[in-house]
Amino acid sequence: MKLPRVGLGCMSLSHAYGLPPSDEVALKMLRTALDDGAQMLDTAMLYGGGRNEELVGRAIRGRRDEIVLASKGGMAMVDGFKKIDGRPDSLRAQVDASLARLGTDHIDLYYLHRWDKTIPIGDSVGALSEAVDAGKIGAIGLSEVSVVRLREAQAVAPIAAVQNEYSLWSRNPELGMLQATAILGVTLVAFAPLARGFLSDSIGDPTYFAAKDIRRAMPRFQSEHWSTNAALLPAWRRLAVEAGCTPAQLALSWLLSRGSHVLPIPGTTSSAHVRENLAAADLAVDAGLLRRAGELVDAASVSGPRYNPVQSAEVDAESFESLR
Numbered sequence: 001m002k003l004p005r006v007g008l009g010c011m012s013l014s015h016a017y018g019l020p021p022s023d024e025v026a027l028k029m030l031r032t033a034l035d036d037g038a039q040m041l042d043t044a045m046l047y048g049g050g051r052n053e054e055l056v057g058r059a060i061r062g063r064r065d066e067i068v069l070a071s072k073g074g075m076a077m078v079d080g081f082k083k084i085d086g087r088p089d090s091l092r093a094q095v096d097a098s099l100a101r102l103g104t105d106h107i108d109l110y111y112l113h114r115w116d117k118t119i120p121i122g123d124s125v126g127a128l129s130e131a132v133d134a135g136k137i138g139a140i141g142l143s144e145v146s147v148v149r150l151r152e153a154q155a156v157a158p159i160a161a162v163q164n165e166y167s168l169w170s171r172n173p174e175l176g177m178l179q180a181t182a183i184l185g186v187t188l189v190a191f192a193p194l195a196r197g198f199l200s201d202s203i204g205d206p207t208y209f210a211a212k213d214i215r216r217a218m219p220r221f222q223s224e225h226w227s228t229n230a231a232l233l234p235a236w237r238r239l240a241v242e243a244g245c246t247p248a249q250l251a252l253s254w255l256l257s258r259g260s261h262v263l264p265i266p267g268t269t270s271s272a273h274v275r276e277n278l279a280a281a282d283l284a285v286d287a288g289l290l291r292r293a294g295e296l297v298d299a300a301s302v303s304g305p306r307y308n309p310v311q312s313a314e315v316d317a318e319s320f321e322s323l324r
């Protein structure tokens with residue numbers, strides 16, 4: 001499975017950040033992204049309650065061989081509520097449902113979206129391994145897991161990728177996962193590489209987020225932390241000007257410099273931003289400037305944890321809060 005340096009996260013086309021675009025607009029954006037060279041689309045059964053997979057399926061119809069297709073199971077909307085369910089029988093059914101929504105006979109990379117802490121991760125991975133053997137999925141991925149869980153999973157079946165949040169302002173993978181994936185030959189797929197819009201300098205006042213915007217529940221966008229974080233932006237803008245690129249491209253360039261196995265998947269609803277993000281793979285930003293970017297925005301300068309207590313309980317990835 002040949003992976004590009006930058007992928008495209010599709011979540012925001014169906015939910016999460018404000019009001020998603022209409023299916024017609026989203027479909028046009030995805031098809032334009034393929035025309036512009038996007039080679040990896042990342043979706044999940046959770047996004048839009050399955051609608052995102054259906055949308056991606058329509059976009060790739062007739063062009064399936066052009067892309068690496070990634071989706072996720074183990075977390076879904078049930079009766080309007082998010083439910084984590086990694087039982088083998090559930091995953092078997094979810095893989096089949098994802099295939100049907102995507103309109104394909106195979107998914108290149110299928111993640112366990114969250115570890116179901118009520119069962120051993122090996123049970124979930126075993127079910128996905130069966131799907132690999134059946135030709136339904138090409139490779140297994142894990143999301144929001146720790147190094148311990150990755151090694152437990154690797155003992156059951158090969159793991160091709162770990163998708164954890166990673167950006168200048170979310171350094172959690174540097175607590176072990178960045179190094180472990182490099183050693184094990186596992187791709188580290190960085191979701192939210194633009195810090196949920198912060199590093200693209202696209203956020204004004206978080207109090208104006210739409211009612212259902214998931215960032216409303218995230219501490220870093222709340223008043224007690226936002227003023228400290230927003231104070232970083234003027235210097236961030238100046239660094240991007242010095243680098244001769246956009247703030248988003250600088251953030252992606254920094255991530256790409258962290259290792260050849262690191263693959264950011266920025267999401268957007270804008271075709272122009274897709275082109276901007278993909279172009280980051282070809283930029284040559286001075287190493288000294290990247291180092292300064294990493295010193296400006298890091299675990300010490302960013303205020304607030306990435307998740308609130310309820311959200312934190314759902315994930316297994318290493319956290320700075322657990323060290324304090």
